[in-house]
Amino acid sequence: MTMRDMMRAMMTGAAVSALLTGGAGAQTVTTQDNLTLDPVIIESGEAAASEGVGGTVTTSTTLRATIDNKLIDSIEDLGRTEEAGISFNRTTRSINIRGLEGPRVLTTIDGIRVPYLADATRGANGGADSFDFSSLSALDLTRGADPLLGSGALGGVLALRTLDPEDLLPGDKTFGALTKNGYDSVDESWFTSNAAAIRVENTYALIQGGYRGGHEIDNQGDIDTLGVTRTEPNPLDYDQYNILAKLHQYVEGGHRFGVTGEIFSRDDDIDTRTSQGATGNYLAGNYSSGEDVKRERAMLTYDYLSPDWGASWLDEASAVLYYQNVERHSTIDAYRSTSVVGPYHRDNSLAEESFGFNGHATENFETGIVSHRLTFGTELRTATTTQYSYGEDNCRRPYTGPFAVCNNLHTNQADTPEVDSNSVGFYAEDEMGLYDGRLRLTPGLRFDWYEETPQLTDEYAGSAAYDGTLPPDSSDTAVSPKILVEYDLLPELTAYAQWSMGFRAPTVSELYSRFGAVGTYLRAGNPELEAERSDGFDIGLKYETADYGAHVNIFRTEYENFIDVVQLAPSCFVEPTNCNPLYPQGGISSYRNIPDARISGVELGGHVRFLDYWTARGSLAYAEGRNLTDDTYLDSVPPLTAILGLGYARLEWGGEVTTKLAARRDKVDEGYEAPGYGVVDMTAWYAPEALPGFKVAGGIFNVFDKTYYDAVNVPDSPSQPDLYYSEPGRSFKVNVTYQF
Numbered sequence: 001m002t003m004r005d006m007m008r009a010m011m012t013g014a015a016v017s018a019l020l021t022g023g024a025g026a027q028t029v030t031t032q033d034n035l036t037l038d039p040v041i042i043e044s045g046e047a048a049a050s051e052g053v054g055g056t057v058t059t060s061t062t063l064r065a066t067i068d069n070k071l072i073d074s075i076e077d078l079g080r081t082e083e084a085g086i087s088f089n090r091t092t093r094s095i096n097i098r099g100l101e102g103p104r105v106l107t108t109i110d111g112i113r114v115p116y117l118a119d120a121t122r123g124a125n126g127g128a129d130s131f132d133f134s135s136l137s138a139l140d141l142t143r144g145a146d147p148l149l150g151s152g153a154l155g156g157v158l159a160l161r162t163l164d165p166e167d168l169l170p171g172d173k174t175f176g177a178l179t180k181n182g183y184d185s186v187d188e189s190w191f192t193s194n195a196a197a198i199r200v201e202n203t204y205a206l207i208q209g210g211y212r213g214g215h216e217i218d219n220q221g222d223i224d225t226l227g228v229t230r231t232e233p234n235p236l237d238y239d240q241y242n243i244l245a246k247l248h249q250y251v252e253g254g255h256r257f258g259v260t261g262e263i264f265s266r267d268d269d270i271d272t273r274t275s276q277g278a279t280g281n282y283l284a285g286n287y288s289s290g291e292d293v294k295r296e297r298a299m300l301t302y303d304y305l306s307p308d309w310g311a312s313w314l315d316e317a318s319a320v321l322y323y324q325n326v327e328r329h330s331t332i333d334a335y336r337s338t339s340v341v342g343p344y345h346r347d348n349s350l351a352e353e354s355f356g357f358n359g360h361a362t363e364n365f366e367t368g369i370v371s372h373r374l375t376f377g378t379e380l381r382t383a384t385t386t387q388y389s390y391g392e393d394n395c396r397r398p399y400t401g402p403f404a405v406c407n408n409l410h411t412n413q414a415d416t417p418e419v420d421s422n423s424v425g426f427y428a429e430d431e432m433g434l435y436d437g438r439l440r441l442t443p444g445l446r447f448d449w450y451e452e453t454p455q456l457t458d459e460y461a462g463s464a465a466y467d468g469t470l471p472p473d474s475s476d477t478a479v480s481p482k483i484l485v486e487y488d489l490l491p492e493l494t495a496y497a498q499w500s501m502g503f504r505a506p507t508v509s510e511l512y513s514r515f516g517a518v519g520t521y522l523r524a525g526n527p528e529l530e531a532e533r534s535d536g537f538d539i540g541l542k543y544e545t546a547d548y549g550a551h552v553n554i555f556r557t558e559y560e561n562f563i564d565v566v567q568l569a570p571s572c573f574v575e576p577t578n579c580n581p582l583y584p585q586g587g588i589s590s591y592r593n594i595p596d597a598r599i600s601g602v603e604l605g606g607h608v609r610f611l612d613y614w615t616a617r618g619s620l621a622y623a624e625g626r627n628l629t630d631d632t633y634l635d636s637v638p639p640l641t642a643i644l645g646l647g648y649a650r651l652e653w654g655g656e657v658t659t660k661l662a663a664r665r666d667k668v669d670e671g672y673e674a675p676g677y678g679v680v681d682m683t684a685w686y687a688p689e690a691l692p693g694f695k696v697a698g699g700i701f702n703v704f705d706k707t708y709y710d711a712v713n714v715p716d717s718p719s720q721p722d723l724y725y726s727e728p729g730r731s732f733k734v735n736v737t738y739q740f
Helices: 003-024 064-069 075-081 401-408 508-512
Strands: 059-063 086-089 094-097 105-109 112-114 136-143 156-162 175-184 189-200 203-215 236-251 255-271 287-305 316-336 342-367 370-392 418-434 439-455 474-490 493-504 514-516 521-524 532-544 548-569 587-610 614-627 641-649 653-662 677-686 694-701 731-739
Touching: 059 064, 064 136, 064 677, 064 694, 075 086, 075 641, 075 653, 075 677, 094 105, 094 156, 112 287, 112 316, 112 342, 370 508, 418 508, 439 508
Parallel strands: 105 156, 521 587
Antiparallel strands: 059 136, 086 094, 105 112, 136 156, 175 189, 175 731, 189 203, 203 236, 236 255, 255 287, 287 316, 316 342, 342 370, 370 418, 418 439, 439 474, 474 493, 493 532, 514 521, 532 548, 548 587, 587 614, 614 641, 641 653, 653 677, 677 694, 694 731
């Protein structure tokens, strides 16, 4: 039996055990009159948004009402109106939290991790862009490491929660529906999202589907030329689909069994005019590209909420057995006019197929004067990652004379071996309360083991960069502790301090990618990479009353073994005496562990409700990152940002004016020094009392048509003029929602 078979057997056994254990206690409760009692409803959606495993003192929750009222349809919108210091990098398709992104930020959906796929050589990258905001009931955002969630939760966690049937069936409703439709001028997109739920006795079912279609995101450029002088965005058309289905069965005694299925797909077709020219290899209309992503998942779930809180041996429990497949494609459809003349096609794919089991349980009890909330659980996961480049061109062997350039056009090969991944995690934390809960001490610990095992395939053996050997396995263990101390100085004022450690395992591409050929260059992974580690502190204050709220958090995190790209051998054309003659054109590059790095900063915010209907709010985030080994700045860290808002809300209507402010970013090594800016947005909503469930919301964004730059979205080495990377000018949105 292989390790992969053993992992699947372990997960299946654990899941069956958990489900059978739940079923054994799932006794129907009857009265003396033999009347069946209603099940204990397990909270979902908004009610459960702040519950579950993971989350720290730096976790914030955005609910469905906020998403609708403020027209939040993307992570960019979230960082623009709600969460200062949060950005989305459209190049890497990754959320940026506290200056970290890519595989250093974890995304989960309904409790299972969504992998960040990164192809170091072919460009099929992304992670936090494979879901539809219209399918969400809430999202939780954690800043900084969350050790209980395992690998990848260094910079933070984006935890997504999709609609449950219970969200549409409050009280005694047996049928409910939700439709949301709208338009966004920033990319000329129309969208529709529709959901329906039904209840038959103790069975709840939901189906939700959505579509969005649009074009390129606008910017402030106005030069519609070809090649390196272009400032307008490349024309783009996209289609995005999702479908979600859930079935929940309640059993007396606080048990819920569920089945979930989801499919998400997005296809981008790009007229890549920045790669075209009036002369050269790619003439006008002869180069287009595409970015496609598809995610599929199926889940069996079990949830338990004790109807006799504190008296049973478990108060809460949850188990998930899941299958997920994520696949990304980066495509090129072109015609070459000068070198290797003829059609040129590429389809570079990267996919991860995974099986997993997550389970946790919570018990509340007391020992003397100390109350306890003990949570413990496990995460078991096995996955297979495959990479392949399919292509067509007019290359002919031998690669000499007019075909010499084909040494740089390798295709119909795998640059990475097929890799089997296995991981096991166990964790526990205990929130202990003293002095009637005024003082709370929460220690936590997670143990992780992972193993990456490359497998030789014909596609990898046929690679131009294959050296005849298979790289070794990569494995490691990690122990990630945390301790949180909270003290209520006043009933509404809490001081806290938290210490936590985290880790991030190397990606398959960082370990095993190998692209190039003798006579040109080599881009190679490093199977000896160690996992990244973090060691950080957060201290702060939180104040909350019915009308006032404020928080301040100061953090400092040290990182070990930061993974970065290093040039092992230069080009022979640049340094002829110091190069590797086998790779004269571009030398050799690989990955290394940076011994020490640090990111520190402050986050603060507050709100006040006044004059019955008015609310003023503000938030600020500042971080500074340094590579302590080389004594340089970390270029991925955004500048100081702040969000200020003034809102007015009555029963039937409301609105808000917000301003996002950003300081100049000049603390960079080789990154873009983005100028500071201030952008004003206005949103409003109307929900007439005469038509319950109906709401129309609209907004004007960048009201004053400001030209500005999100530093995270500008590459370190720009190939176009600055305006090409500018953010959208004035735009508007309108959404119409009806729930009944």
